[in-house]
Amino acid sequence: MSFARRTCLMILALTPVAAGLAACSTTTKPASKPFREAAVQPYRLDSGDRLRITVFEQPGLSNTYAVDQAGYIAFPLIGQVAARGETLPALEGAIAARLKQGYLRDPDVTIEMDRYRPVFVMGEVGRPGQYSYVPGMTAQNAIAIAGGFTPRGNQKDVDVTRRINGRVFTGRTEITSPVLAGDTIHVRERLF
Missing domain, CATH: 3.30.1950.10 (wza like domain)
Structure with a gap:
């Protein structure tokens, strides 16, 4: 069998693996400017306060x-x-x-x-659930309260869902980023 034919067969064999890895990636984008700025704005009231x-x-x-x-x-x-x-x-x-x-x-x-209204911590943490918000809380603090990361938890960054001016945004942030009352923090599973 020729080298070109072997290479072509190897590429065809690996294509499903590459497609599978692509399917594992998420479509969550880094936090937008309004998302980041919401953390430094005056506190806005909402349901649950x-x-x-x-x-x-x-x-x-x-x-x-x-x-x-x-x-x-x-x-x-x-x-x-x-x-x-x-x-x-x-x-x-x-x-x-x-x-x-x-x-x-x-x-x-x-x-x-x-x-304050609670924060919600989901995903790869010891005890997913609803927890009391404290001013100045970071994603890392919320994760610690929720039992810390599981062995499969991605400890680099998290996805945070936040309501801003009546609209819901989700952005990927570092674990040291501040969270707001009412935020939902999702710890993803790391791939390796």
Whole structure:
């Protein structure tokens, strides 16, 4: 058999292996600019956040309120208040403005985070699941809380899914990258 024929047969034999390896690769792209910038922007509220709202000298209004699935909080006297996508100062202003419309003369509203929405860790980790978010958390911190990497886990980078302005983005980031409340971190299986 000629050298050219043997080479041609070898290439044909390896083609399914190459196709199989290509199928194993993911289509996740590196994190986009808006994805990376979201980590340095002011915190935006969303479903699952719980807030401590204090109205000065109004103990009947001061309480803990949760942002519901639709993105609202149910506040006494004024009803539903849109919270999704708002910063804490913006929500303070919105509640104060609505209370000023016939309920209180000069309301002084203060909002603090009581509990952030959780992060989700999936894939090649010891205990995949939902975990409490802490400001300043990195993907590596979240993975450690989820039992660390399995022996097959890719320890170089992870895929993070994040909601930004109502749209869902997935990007590949280093494990030292910051994560946000509500992010889903996926640890892929390494090939070798």
